[in-house]
Amino acid sequence: MIQLHDVDLKLLRVFATIVKCGGFSAAQAALNAGQSTISEQMNHLETRLGVKLCQRGRSGFRLTEQGVAIHEATQRLLSAVETFCMDADVLKQRISGKLNLGIIDSTITDRDSPLPRATQRFVSRGHDVHLSVYVGTPAELEERVLDNRLHLAIGHFPVRIPGIHYSPLYHEALGLYCGHHHPLFETELEGAELGKAIGASRIVVRGYMQQYDLDVLGVSKAAATVDNIEALAILIISGAYLGLLPMHVAQQWVRTDEMRRLPITNSQLESPFDVITRRGAMPPILHAFLEDLTQCSGSTGKA
Template sequence: MVQLQDVDLKLLRVFMHVVRCGGFSAAQASLNVSQSTISEQMTTLETRLGLKLCERGRSGFRLTEHGIATYEAAQRLQVAVEAFCMDTDALKQHIAGRLYLGIIDNTVTDSTALLPQTLKKFVSRGHDVHVDVYIGTPAELEERVLDGRLHVAIGHFPIHVPGLNYFDLYLEPDGLYCGKGHALFDAALDGDVPQEALAASRIVARGYYQQHDLKMLSASKAAATVDNVEAQAILILSGAYIGFLPTHYAAHWVERGEMRQIGPGRYGMQSPFCAATRKATAPPAILNVFMTDLHESFLDRRPDTAAAGRSETRRAPPRR
């Protein structure tokens, strides 16, 4: 077992910085040290850990399998160290440190999300905090919350993972769309699109809602699969595919006449947005404060847009 010392923590910080920058030369300016010094520090870290972490040379910088695993472990260690600092700060009635927040992609156009309002309230408390935001797929976000790299993630989580708590926030409506040039583009304007025409079209499905998307269209398979909304929109705009998009996200192209919604009110659903946190006996103080602000932001929303409760989903905790 490796016994970590202060020098190891410092070397791990250098290692993480090099990985984020993509190599030694890119990291030397921000670290304010020479490339040879960084190389020496990396060699020392590899020696102390007994692992080869990266390949470097004319072919460029590349992490080994051990390097990838060490980087992920170092991220978890960093979160744990910062959580310790935040917990001790809380004893002094002071909240400080980093909040690691994960968000599903392309929610910025959704006026009902209220995340900007939550963040404004959170930082206006005057706390000495730094918000670190990661954008990812639902599965990526859940994985990072589970292993401690994120404190909380916000998005669609169709399958609830053991080890996580889910808190209802709101419902996001989506619809079925085709792009200009698609065979159904004119029919969508008339509102008369036969089910057989939909099933015969090339369908782009969302990976985390694939079975739902195919079932809605009575189709047996998808012609394309994506893991984010932007990729979905690109394929729909090509005029070769039909697929589901959040209505707030598609509105821009609908207004420009580049997309049309097929069968409004008939195809689509209200997708629940949740906040996911790891089950823990003592969550970090900074997370408790953020969840309180998040909960209060959604209590202030209009009743007609509030999310419907689900028996397996918990509500955000009240202010302590």
């Protein structure tokens, strides 16, 4: 059995950084080291572990099969070390360490989001905390919360996964939009006639909210599917598709007449945001941030 020492942890962190950056050259700035030093460290790590971790050369950088397995184990190990450090801080009665937060894309313009206010409140308390923010799809966020790469994440999560705690946070207002070149951009249709025209149009939906989008619009299938809001906006602006878009995101294109919100009457045009955490013991750093997040959202609901 391999015995790990401090130097091994350092080398594993170097390895994790190389993989994250996509190669030796790309990792030089992040590691503040030259390529020869990084290569020497990797050779040392491979010798210590007794396996070849990666292929590097003119063909580019790629992990070997053993390298993939070691990288996954490294992620788990470094996460466990980080969790231990945070738990140890309880004995010192202070909050410090690293807080890994995940969010979905295109929330920066949403004034209803409590995240900016909660972050300001949390940081102003003087905690010795390094905040790391990851932007991803709902599925990616759930996966990263489950394997401890993220302490919490905020987004749309219509399907509940075992092992994750879901708590309602706030709602995002939606509208149905078309681009300037879409046939309905100049329409005066309303009610049933507009609904019929929508049903005859190409619809783009959010993959993670597909059934919700279809049900709201009263259509049975989508002509396009996306996993982020930027892609959704691109297809709507093209004039080829109709789609539900957060109103705070669409406003910039409505002002320039590149988009128009269609007058459909539906009081349920909103997407719920949840905050998710892994079930189990909660480190103090996470507990403190969630308290500030709850205070800034005014939400106390649990799921």
